[in-house]
Amino acid sequence: MISWVVLFGILYLLLLFIIANKAEHLNRDNKWIRHPWLHTFAMAVYCTTWTYYGGVGRATQNGLDFLTIYIGPTIMLALSFGMMQKIFKISKQLHIASIADFISVRFGKSSTLGALVTVCCIMGLVPYIALQLKAIVSSLEVFNHIDLIEEAKPTSNLTLIAIVTTIVIAIFSILYGARKLDTTEKHPGLMAVIAFESIFKLVVLLAVGGFIIFTVFDGPGDLIEKVSAKKDISHLFSINDSSGYIEWMTMLILSGFAIILLPRQFHINYVENESKSNLKHSVWSFPTYLIVINVVVFPIALAGMYFFQDTAILPDTYVLAIPIKLKAYGLAVLTWLGGLSAATGMIIMETIALSIMVSNNIVIPLFLTSYTVRKDEPHSNFKKILFIRRFSIVAILILSLIFYILFAPKASLVTIGLLSFAAVSNLAPALIAGLYFKDSKKNGIIAGLCVGFAVWMYTSLIPQLAASFPLFQSIVDNGLFGVEIFKPTALFGVKLLPPLANSLFWSLGSNILVLIIVSMFSQKSTQETYFSELYVDNEKYNKDLNLDVAWKGRAELKDLYLLLGSFIGEEKATSLIKKFAEKNDIAINDQLPAHSRLVAFTERLLGGVIGATAARTLIKRSTLEEEISFREMYAIIQENQKVRESNRELIKKSIALQKASSALKRANDELNKADQIKNEFLYTVTHELKTPLTSIIALSEIVLDNPDLDEHTKEIYLQSAINEANRLAHLINQVLRIEKFEAGKQRLNLSQVDIKALIKETVLVLESTIQNKSLTIELQLNNAMMLINCDKDLIKQVLVNLIGNAIKYAQNKIIIHSYITEDEWQIWVSDDGKGIDEAEKELIFDKFFQAQNQSLRKPEGSGLGLAISKKIIDLHNGKIWADTSKAVGAHIVFSLPIQIDD
Amino acid sequence: MKQQIVVLIGFLLMMFMIFPLISIFDQYHLSLKIPAQALYVFGIWAIAILAIALVIIRKKVKR
Numbered sequence: 001m002i003s004w005v006v007l008f009g010i011l012y013l014l015l016l017f018i019i020a021n022k023a024e025h026l027n028r029d030n031k032w033i034r035h036p037w038l039h040t041f042a043m044a045v046y047c048t049t050w051t052y053y054g055g056v057g058r059a060t061q062n063g064l065d066f067l068t069i070y071i072g073p074t075i076m077l078a079l080s081f082g083m084m085q086k087i088f089k090i091s092k093q094l095h096i097a098s099i100a101d102f103i104s105v106r107f108g109k110s111s112t113l114g115a116l117v118t119v120c121c122i123m124g125l126v127p128y129i130a131l132q133l134k135a136i137v138s139s140l141e142v143f144n145h146i147d148l149i150e151e152a153k154p155t156s157n158l159t160l161i162a163i164v165t166t167i168v169i170a171i172f173s174i175l176y177g178a179r180k181l182d183t184t185e186k187h188p189g190l191m192a193v194i195a196f197e198s199i200f201k202l203v204v205l206l207a208v209g210g211f212i213i214f215t216v217f218d219g220p221g222d223l224i225e226k227v228s229a230k231k232d233i234s235h236l237f238s239i240n241d242s243s244g245y246i247e248w249m250t251m252l253i254l255s256g257f258a259i260i261l262l263p264r265q266f267h268i269n270y271v272e273n274e275s276k277s278n279l280k281h282s283v284w285s286f287p288t289y290l291i292v293i294n295v296v297v298f299p300i301a302l303a304g305m306y307f308f309q310d311t312a313i314l315p316d317t318y319v320l321a322i323p324i325k326l327k328a329y330g331l332a333v334l335t336w337l338g339g340l341s342a343a344t345g346m347i348i349m350e351t352i353a354l355s356i357m358v359s360n361n362i363v364i365p366l367f368l369t370s371y372t373v374r375k376d377e378p379h380s381n382f383k384k385i386l387f388i389r390r391f392s393i394v395a396i397l398i399l400s401l402i403f404y405i406l407f408a409p410k411a412s413l414v415t416i417g418l419l420s421f422a423a424v425s426n427l428a429p430a431l432i433a434g435l436y437f438k439d440s441k442k443n444g445i446i447a448g449l450c451v452g453f454a455v456w457m458y459t460s461l462i463p464q465l466a467a468s469f470p471l472f473q474s475i476v477d478n479g480l481f482g483v484e485i486f487k488p489t490a491l492f493g494v495k496l497l498p499p500l501a502n503s504l505f506w507s508l509g510s511n512i513l514v515l516i517i518v519s520m521f522s523q524k525s526t527q528e529t530y531f532s533e534l535y536v537d538n539e540k541y542n543k544d545l546n547l548d549v550a551w552k553g554r555a556e557l558k559d560l561y562l563l564l565g566s567f568i569g570e571e572k573a574t575s576l577i578k579k580f581a582e583k584n585d586i587a588i589n590d591q592l593p594a595h596s597r598l599v600a601f602t603e604r605l606l607g608g609v610i611g612a613t614a615a616r617t618l619i620k621r622s623t624l625e626e627e628i629s630f631r632e633m634y635a636i637i638q639e640n641q642k643v644r645e646s647n648r649e650l651i652k653k654s655i656a657l658q659k660a661s662s663a664l665k666r667a668n669d670e671l672n673k674a675d676q677i678k679n680e681f682l683y684t685v686t687h688e689l690k691t692p693l694t695s696i697i698a699l700s701e702i703v704l705d706n707p708d709l710d711e712h713t714k715e716i717y718l719q720s721a722i723n724e725a726n727r728l729a730h731l732i733n734q735v736l737r738i739e740k741f742e743a744g745k746q747r748l749n750l751s752q753v754d755i756k757a758l759i760k761e762t763v764l765v766l767e768s769t770i771q772n773k774s775l776t777i778e779l780q781l782n783n784a785m786m787l788i789n790c791d792k793d794l795i796k797q798v799l800v801n802l803i804g805n806a807i808k809y810a811q812n813k814i815i816i817h818s819y820i821t822e823d824e825w826q827i828w829v830s831d832d833g834k835g836i837d838e839a840e841k842e843l844i845f846d847k848f849f850q851a852q853n854q855s856l857r858k859p860e861g862s863g864l865g866l867a868i869s870k871k872i873i874d875l876h877n878g879k880i881w882a883d884t885s886k887a888v889g890a891h892i893v894f895s896l897p898i899q900i901d902d
Numbered sequence: 903m904k905q906q907i908v909v910l911i912g913f914l915l916m917m918f919m920i921f922p923l924i925s926i927f928d929q930y931h932l933s934l935k936i937p938a939q940a941l942y943v944f945g946i947w948a949i950a951i952l953a954i955a956l957v958i959i960r961k962k963v964k965r
Contacts (some may be wrong), residue, residue, distance in 0.1 A: 065941060224937070238928050238930055
């Protein structure tokens with residue numbers, strides 16, 4: 001059985017390689033690489049075998065308190081919403097590659113501090129990595145020994161499996177986590193695999209939980225009923241009766257710190273992550289993952305208690321033991337693979353994060369000096385750095401393997417997990433002080449960290465390892481040197497706190513106390529001052545602003561090219577430096593010393609490759625650096641702020657200029673349009689004037705040239721000439737009238753007018769024309785007087801135009817009707833002619849527009865009637881429109897407000 | 903403003919998850935066949951996540 005499971009395990013690991021390879025070749029802008037959910041699932045590497053096995057085991061003993069490991073991060077992500085974004089911004093500005101980098105740069109790029117943080121993380125996390133290996137291997141045992149009585153020492157076969165797994169993880173980590181020189185470069189293959197593993201373990205755990213709750217039992221209610229009938233479980237649902245409130249709150253605090261301080265979480269959030277919006281998204285999406293994955297943990301624990309009560313099956317293994325017992329072997333194998341993905345994801349990510357810290361903060365600063373920059377081997381350092389990084393990965397994994405072999409049998413996954421959280425919690429004072437307190441000093445941080453970590457080891461690690469070391473056991477029993485008040489689990493006689501809370505209280509408490517006291521009596525270097533300003537007051541600094549450290553001294557350009565070139569290639573180094581100089585208007589002269597900003601830029605680039613502290617050391621050794629005074633440093637900070645301010649002003653002015661330019665363009669377009677309309681109008685007017693003039697001239701010439709014409713013919717011709725002259729005069733009047741409206745010179749002569757009477761009057765004037773065309777006209781007007789305050793002559797003009805148009809187009813009938821609403825009169829003039837097209841209902845009010853569907857004969861009228869009518873109605877604050885909703889005829893409507901202002 | 907609301911929700915979640923508020927349902931008592939304390943913890947947790955999601959997503963949509 002185990003062989004089959006191992007085979008599936010190997011296939012699964014191969015699948016990870018395939019996924020990583022595929023993702024590695026995707027375009028950097030691929031939407032899946034940049035998707036916020038990818039980041040969320042990568043963050044879920046937080047859920048390790050602790051979730052799969054340890055959480056279930058813990059739930060059977062301590063009830064609901066395992067949930068604190070997930071509620072704590074939910075609380076912390078929300079509380080530190082602003083802080084996380086600040087860390088993100090600083091990390092991108094300064095090319096930060098790890099939490100050790102972040103803290104050490106803050107306190108003057110201290111290599112001592114960087115190394116100390118790295119050592120603390122290794123000591124805290126190597127045991128946890130080892131326990132992940134144990135979880136992989138021990139869970140295999142369940143397939144063979146369903147009645148496992150005690151944890152046996154790992155057999156040689158299982159040790160071999162642990163070794164092979166370690167080798168595979170090492171190869172994967174090197175291939176996909178350590179192939180690039182710049183530690184801040186992204187690893188899409190790695191992220192894709194971590195995200196895939198998170199999805200896989202979630203789906204599998206939910207499948208197991210669902211199988212247990214809904215297939216084996218009839219829902220959660222049935223499960224609880226059956227378990228409580230077999231065994232008293234009431235204490236599991238009371239925090240006070242199980243772990244106690246202090247333990248509950250301690251775990252909340254520890255897990256809250258863990259989500260921001262664990263190196264793997266820092267790496268995912270601030271090194272691999274490129275987008276601040278992913279952080280914002282994860283504030284809710286990551287807790288969603290946590291709550292979903294934990295919904296089934298307690299039911300699995302209860303089901304395990306139901307099936308394996310009074311057996312020696314380890315509660316940690318219930319999640320595997322249940323499907324095996326129920327002969328759901330496929331599900332059992334999947335569950336084991338889920339546990340494998342939970343373990344491998346954590347091991348890979350933590351190893352890579354720790355290896356960057358080890359290589360950048362311990363190995364490279366120790367071994368890389370200016371002597372090792374070989375002038376005639378430009379790529380030798382490139383290979384050296386990659387070798388160091390890969391060696392660090394292997395070293396950490398070997399260390400974990402050794403811990404696994406030596407201590408794993410007696411160590412508990414749950415306990416070691418919490419101890420690791422307590423270890424990294426000691427970084428919290430350094431991080432928070434660095435971000436918010438300018439007066440915290442490097443010496444204070446170093447002292448606080450040393451004391452805090454020492455207390456952690458004394459109060460947590462020693463009791464844990466006591467079973468393996470008699471000396472430790474004697475300290476636990478009798479206190480250090482036999483002094484009882486130095487008992488690790490009851491320091492200074494305080495016995496009220498449970499072990500975890502005791503350790504957290506004393507380690508963090510002493511850490512903070514020593515930090516404050518030592519900082520009070522220490523001095524800050526100018527470097528420290530500079531970075532304290534950048535970190536604490538970071539909102540003053542634009543994220544794109546050049547934040548190169550101010551540098552003072554003398555350096556040769558060729559040395560900079562050589563130094564940087566030895567890591568990234570001389571051609572690339574020269575090109576990057578020259579581009580930076582060009583962008584920042586810095587003159588480059590190979591004969592003169594390099595500008596200080598070029599030195600600072602080189603240091604920044606080096607920092608991305610070998611870590612900030614190592615880069616600092618290398619620059620110091622490769623140049624003639626001078627101590628920069630605080631005044632000079634402050635001047636540079638002020639200058640940076642001024643540059644930012646003037647940049648902001650420039651951007652504001654640029655936006656204002658753009659707006660003004662758009663407004664000018666719009667005005668220009670309108671002027672052009674108005675000019676075009678004017679030209680069209682002039683063209684049409686002259687054309688309209690020319691036509692009757694031509695007729696008049698022609699008819700007059702005929703009469704003049706033909707004195708023998710008979711009187712009747714002469715009369716006809718002269719009458720035509722008069723008609724044309726009248727048409728011409730009418731047209732000129734219309735043009736003058738419309739120009740008067742457009743120039744704003746038309747005034748209203750308001751009086752109370754009975755519109756009904758006016759309509760009748762207008763119809764009377766046009767009666768002969770109506771009769772000539774054999775049309776009937778129907779007035780549907782109210783009986784009451786229709787009094788409106790308006791200009792009588794102008795409204796009559798409108799009626800003449802509208803009724804005149806209706807007469808022109810009607811076939812049999814014209815109807816004039818009126819409506820009154822709350823505040824206006826509406827007059828409808830309708831005919832039964834061809835009607836108006838929907839597309840033309842706005843255009844008919846334009847000057848000289850004549851409907852498209854006219855006969856070929858020249859249309860009657862000047863084409864200005866409706867345009868003038870619209871001007872008149874607009875002047876009266878009314879509206880005029882064509883109603884095209886009816887099937888037959890044209891319907892022109894105008895409305896006048898009942899009260900018009902002068 | 904959005905940041906402050908999220909921090910406030912986190913603070914409220916913390917208050918509901920520590921003593922004394924966490925002790926309100928801290929006895930074995932079934933509600934809808936589920937232990938009340940479990941309902942309380944998961945319920946408050948889920949509401950907090952939902953509230954945070956609404957704050958962050960709604961601002962994104964508005965923009």
